[in-house]
Amino acid sequence: MSQPVADLERWIRGEFTELNTELEELYFTEKAIILAGRSDVDSLVDTLVREGESLIARVAERQELPADQDSRYELLGLVGFYLGACRRHEVEPDQSRIAPLALALSTSLGVAPRFSSAHQHLHNRAVGGAFHTFTALDSERIFLTYNGLAVMAYRRAAHALLGIPPLGVSNPLATYHFSDALAALGNVMAYSRTLADELDRDRFFYNIRPYFKSYRVGRSEYRGANAGDFAAINTIDVLLGLCSPHDPFYQWVAADKYPYVAPEDQPVLRALATTESLLAAFLRELEAGPVSLSLRENAELFLAACKQHGAATVFHHHRLVVPYLEEPAANTPSRPDLTASGPPLAVVIETLARLRDLRAARERPGLATARPYLDRVQQLLKPR
Ligand code: HEM
Incomplete structure (x- = not known):
């Protein structure tokens, strides 16, 4: 695994999950699917969008895909979790920095350029007993x-x-x-x-x-x-x-x-x-x-x-x-x-x-x- 992919994967397992969990607790307290115009929410979402975008952009800049199919599918899942979370919090990521990588992966695999439920149950490598999730809920x-x-x-x-x-x-x-x-x-x-x-x-x-x-x-x-x-x-x-x-x-x-x-x-x-x-x-x-x-x-x-x-x-x-x-x-x-x-x-x-x-x-x-x-x-x- 290249260093940029390893960094992205560590972030998805760590800060990404923590940020989503914090946001979900805020939504749940208000029994709302989304909370607009709240500075605490906006600041957490902004951190998530920025950090994910720069990590994915570093992977994309190399213009080099993992050789084996499983690693490419797993990477598509990581990018997809990020895009899925952006959609969930109703923010638009910078497509120009993210989409080319997702599309290159999807073309090489012959699948849609997004995360699928297979990334959650069939291709979800646990580390220390913890598999990929959006939240820690x-x-x-x-x-x-x-x-x-x-x-x-x-x-x-x-x-x-x-x-x-x-x-x-x-x-x-x-x-x-x-x-x-x-x-x-x-x-x-x-x-x-x-x-x-x-x-x-x-x-x-x-x-x-x-x-x-x-x-x-x-x-x-x-x-x-x-x-x-x-x-x-x-x-x-x-x-x-x-x-x-x-x-x-x-x-x-x-x-x-x-x-x-x-x-x-x-x-x-x-x-x-x-x-x-x-x-x-x-x-x-x-x-x-x-x-x-x-x-x-x-x-x-x-x-x-x-x-x-x-x-x-x-x-x-x-x-x-x-x-x-x-x-x-x-x-x-x-x-x-x-x-x-x-x-x-x-x-x-x-x-x-x-x-x-x-x-x-x-x-x-x-x-x-x-x-x-x-x-x-x-x-x-x-x-x-
Ligand atoms: C809270 C739990 C679940 C809910 C609310 C739920 C809801 C849905 C909905 C709404 C769809 C239609 C597709 C769509 O989302 O637009 C669907 C499809 C499907 N779900 Fe679930 N589902 C749940 C759990 C499960 C579980 C545990 C399985 C077992 C593997 C399962 C198997 C399927 C299958 C096979 C389909 C696709 C339709 C088909 O090809 O048969 N679902 N589900």
Whole structure:
């Protein structure tokens, strides 16, 4: 690591976090997302903007990027944390000193030139037990920890399911993978529950969520970071057959997140288009018969995994999105930028509701879900 990068990284782990924490305490005391016209606030924000800008400018001046991909992605995250904090405190940094570095990094990596949630859960190197955060607030630590654990559990489920196509759904060895996927999806639910139990709603709304907003880099605005920007959840959707890579709505979901996932997740998203679902494989084998013991056992585990995946997404909607975002937003004077990704909150919620109903295979007028096919699997499992 070059000296300027090491200095930037030390600052992000130290003063940057302290300044944000101090500011958040001031906002929280007033129950305000931002405090305009306060000299104490302005002075802290000014320090943050100046110090970060000069440290990043020193890295940029060298016009030299780290050779290995992980270091470049990590550096993009550091610059992104700075820009995310500027956006959060509603100040405009000097783009001419920051944007060229962010853009050079993003071009070399093929990702958006901003920080993503992958910088918080998948590429967040701890030093002495402390990983990168915006603040030292307990609520941020809780959010990042349980969100990160849920992402890891989704990745474990995806990894297990990906082991099944080469074995075939009637293979007794596939039972191991189905059981593992089911257990991992159970973990997603457990971590989400812990998050909902432990995360303070007001703290999340006033002090954590605002760092995830969309922000400008150079001439363009890039949508906010969201906890769903990783590929494993889409692998699970498509392998279970709950979402189709040929559905225009779902194609939009995957295409929208493509620049915001970590570089190693992009080929995973690209592979979705050629993935055959396990649901289709089960229907084929069950229709052809005979129903061997292992085919039956695997099909039952598969149906349980679909149910668990649906339950986690329903939980996300009703116990995370509604209480932590929709309800507090309804009680706050209208602000156009309350959601992370930019579109009005009602549009974000509607998109999430559609995804939820696809994942939960609900019967919903005007929406083609996997429900009839799952019911058919169930029916084929009944003794004939
Ligand atoms: C307080 C906690 C959370 C809140 C308020 C929340 C809210 C949201 C919102 C509003 C979106 C829509 C995108 C946007 O921001 O515009 C979203 C997307 C998403 N969130 Fe969360 N979320 C939370 C925690 C989590 C956790 C723990 C996970 C588990 C990994 C998760 C997984 C996802 C996924 C996968 C998506 C993308 C939609 C998709 O492709 O399925 N979220 N979330």
